[in-house]
Amino acid sequence: MSTEAHRHNAIDRLVALLSKLPGVGKKSAGRMVYYILDADPSYARFLAEQLAALHGVIKRCSRCGSFTETDPCPLCSDPGRDPSVICVVERAQDVRVIEESREFRGRFHVLGGLIAPLEGIGPDKLSIGQLLVRVRQEGVREVILAMNPTVEGDTTALYLQKLLKGPDLIVTRLASGLPVGGDLEYADRLTLSRSFRGRVKVQEP
Amino acid sequence: MSTEAHRHNAIDRLVALLSKLPGVGKKSAGRMVYYILDADPSYARFLAEQLAALHGVIKRCSRCGSFTETDPCPLCSDPGRDPSVICVVERAQDVRVIEESREFRGRFHVLGGLIAPLEGIGPDKLSIGQLLVRVRQEGVREVILAMNPTVEGDTTALYLQKLLKGPDLIVTRLASGLPVGGDLEYADRLTLSRSFRGRVKVQEP
Numbered sequence: 112m113s114t115e116a117h118r119h120n121a122i123d124r125l126v127a128l129l130s131k132l133p134g135v136g137k138k139s140a141g142r143m144v145y146y147i148l149d150a151d152p153s154y155a156r157f158l159a160e161q162l163a164a165l166h167g168v169i170k171r172c173s174r175c176g177s178f179t180e181t182d183p184c185p186l187c188s189d190p191g192r193d194p195s196v197i198c199v200v201e202r203a204q205d206v207r208v209i210e211e212s213r214e215f216r217g218r219f220h221v222l223g224g225l226i227a228p229l230e231g232i233g234p235d236k237l238s239i240g241q242l243l244v245r246v247r248q249e250g251v252r253e254v255i256l257a258m259n260p261t262v263e264g265d266t267t268a269l270y271l272q273k274l275l276k277g278p279d280l281i282v283t284r285l286a287s288g289l290p291v292g293g294d295l296e297y298a299d300r301l302t303l304s305r306s307f308r309g310r311v312k313v314q315e316p
Numbered sequence: 317m318s319t320e321a322h323r324h325n326a327i328d329r330l331v332a333l334l335s336k337l338p339g340v341g342k343k344s345a346g347r348m349v350y351y352i353l354d355a356d357p358s359y360a361r362f363l364a365e366q367l368a369a370l371h372g373v374i375k376r377c378s379r380c381g382s383f384t385e386t387d388p389c390p391l392c393s394d395p396g397r398d399p400s401v402i403c404v405v406e407r408a409q410d411v412r413v414i415e416e417s418r419e420f421r422g423r424f425h426v427l428g429g430l431i432a433p434l435e436g437i438g439p440d441k442l443s444i445g446q447l448l449v450r451v452r453q454e455g456v457r458e459v460i461l462a463m464n465p466t467v468e469g470d471t472t473a474l475y476l477q478k479l480l481k482g483p484d485l486i487v488t489r490l491a492s493g494l495p496v497g498g499d500l501e502y503a504d505r506l507t508l509s510r511s512f513r514g515r516v517k518v519q520e521p
Contacts, residue, residue, distance in 0.1 A: 120385050121373040125366045131359070132348045143337045144370075145409040148383055152371040154336070161330045163364035165349075166357040168326040178353055180325050204350040 122148075174245070176221030176238055177206045186210075186219060193217045195252040199242065199271065201225050201259065209257065217255075220245065225263035226270055234270060246275065253281040260287040260305070327353075379450070381426030381443055382411045391415075391424060398422045400457040404447065404476065406430050406464065414462065422460075425450065430468035431475055439475060451480065458486040465492040465510070 122144050129140035147155050171177070172184035179185065186192065186206070196217030200206060206219050222237040246254065254275055258264035268284055275282050288306030289298055298306070327349050334345035352360050376382070377389035384390065391397065391411070401422030405411060411424050427442040451459065459480055463469035473489055480487050493511030494503055503511070 121366065121370055122383060125363075125370060128359070128363050128366060131355075133351050134344050134347065139339050141409065141412060142339065145383075145407070146338050147367070147370060148374060148408070150336075154333070155367045155370050158330075158333050159364040159368035161326065161333060162352070162360045162367065165326055165330060165352060165360050169353060178327060178350075202350070203353070204346060207346060 171203075175206075175219045176223060176241075177203045177219055191216075194249050196255065197242070197245065197249075197251050197253075198255045198257050200257050201264070201267075205257065215255075217253075218249075222258075222267070225258060225261075225267045227263045227266075237267075239271070239274070242271075243274070246280065251280065253283060256282065256284040260285075376408075380411075380424045381428060381446075382408045382424055396421075399454050401460065402447070402450065402454075402456050402458075403460045403462050405462050406469070406472075410462065420460075422458075423454075427463075427472070430463060430466075431472045432468045442472075444476070444479070447476075448479070451485065456485065458488060461487065461489040465490075 125144050125147075126137060126140040129135055129143055130137050132140075135143070147158075168180055169178050170180075170182060172179045172182055172187055174183045174187045177184055177186065181188075193216055196215075197220050198209065198215055198217055199220045199222060200209070201222055201224060203221050206221065209215055209219075220238070220242050222239065222242075224232055224237050226232060226234055226237070242254075245251065254271075256268040256271060258268050272282050272284075286309055287302070288309055289295070289302065295303070330349050330352075331342060331345040334340055334348055335342050337345075340348070352363075373385055374383050375385075375387060377384045377387055377392055379388045379392045382389055382391065386393075398421055401420075402425050403414065403420055403422055404425045404427060405414070406427055406429065408426050411426065414420055414424075425443070425447050427444065427447075429437055429442050431437060431439055431442070447459075450456065459476075461473040461476055463473050477487050477489075491514060492507070493514055494500070494507065500508070
């Protein structure tokens with residue numbers, strides 16, 4: 112009986128909600144709730160406020176599709192970024208990952224998914240039409256396909272590559288191969304095979 | 317400039333708050349926020365409501381010190397539990413862990429910490445006086461010391477053991493040794509040494 116009573120209280124409701132988050136199981140959700148209970152109540156209040164406001168404050172950029180507070184987003188409206196190169200990614204969070212690497216200074220385009228016929232996701236479900244319009248209108252010279260190197264990522268990249276093909280446009284794809292600091296011994300067969308096919312000539316120093 | 321603008325928005329504020337949670341780094345906090353953005357807005361709303369209500373709804377049980385919505389807590393007021401055995405734990409979340417094992421049907425007592433002289437936590441900071449009162453008043457026959465097998469846990473257990481010593485009271489401590497399913501090869505020296513000192517006679521089947 113007590114165990115039942117224990118199950119349906121505010122702690123358990125919060126544990127159930129938190130364990131829906133990616134990478135969070137019931138145990139870690141429990142640890143989080145007890146951390147929140149032990150912390151100053153202002154922490155829970157700030158967190159609640161930010162969560163309640165999130166969907167109202169953050170929208171999709173009407174140009175590139177990434178999450179933003181202003182439309183167009185800071186990345187699309189920054190004159191310091193090169194508009195002639197567009198990096199195409201699957202999800203809005205990929206923009207963040209690439210931005211943090213500080214490796215790319217062009218514009219982004221978020222597809223909103225990958226082509227996955229088995230899950231009923233065809234090209235029409237992705238923002239591909241919008242990408243074609245941007246390529247035409249924004250004087251784009253290069254499109255970098257930055258999908259994950261998975262079956263769906265490869266399928267989508269191949270589809271876009273055919274669609275974008277033209278005399279004035281370079282279409283590239285992020286290199287795939289051994290991760291830096293990795294070990295041949297632990298590389299899977301497919302990664303190894305890709306790193307062979309994509310091998311590059313050693314440059315003289 | 318854009319990277320800076322990117323840093324101070326609602327997403328980053330939520331990432332900063334979430335990455336204070338135990339076991340959550342900046343990367344996993346980012347994944348959480350994008351999950352919340354992709355999910356139905358009702359999810360963020362429910363989560364915000366539960367968080368905002370948490371500290372108001374959950375209090376400490378005035379008897380055992382565990383988190384509860386009612387005082388005394390369901391565990392202290394359940395007549396089906398044996399009041400003559402008290403299991404002493406460090407933190408309120410330990411009550412949950414032990415309850416989920418369904419191994420114990422007595423009462424609990426939460427110390428609220430462990431004796432740690434280097435961090436300035438003496439016995440006076442823990443609910444030890446309250447434990448002594450309960451042992452006297454509630455007809456307790458056995459106190460099970462269920463602190464973690466760490467230096468602080470051992471120190472606290474030793475302290476309580478001396479304090480509780482009496483002719484009518486059994487004081488026990490949870491067994492420490494090899495984890496079930498573990499491997500001798502991976503056991504550290506201290507665990508192995510404990511499992512030797514605490515070895516038990518093999519029972520005839």
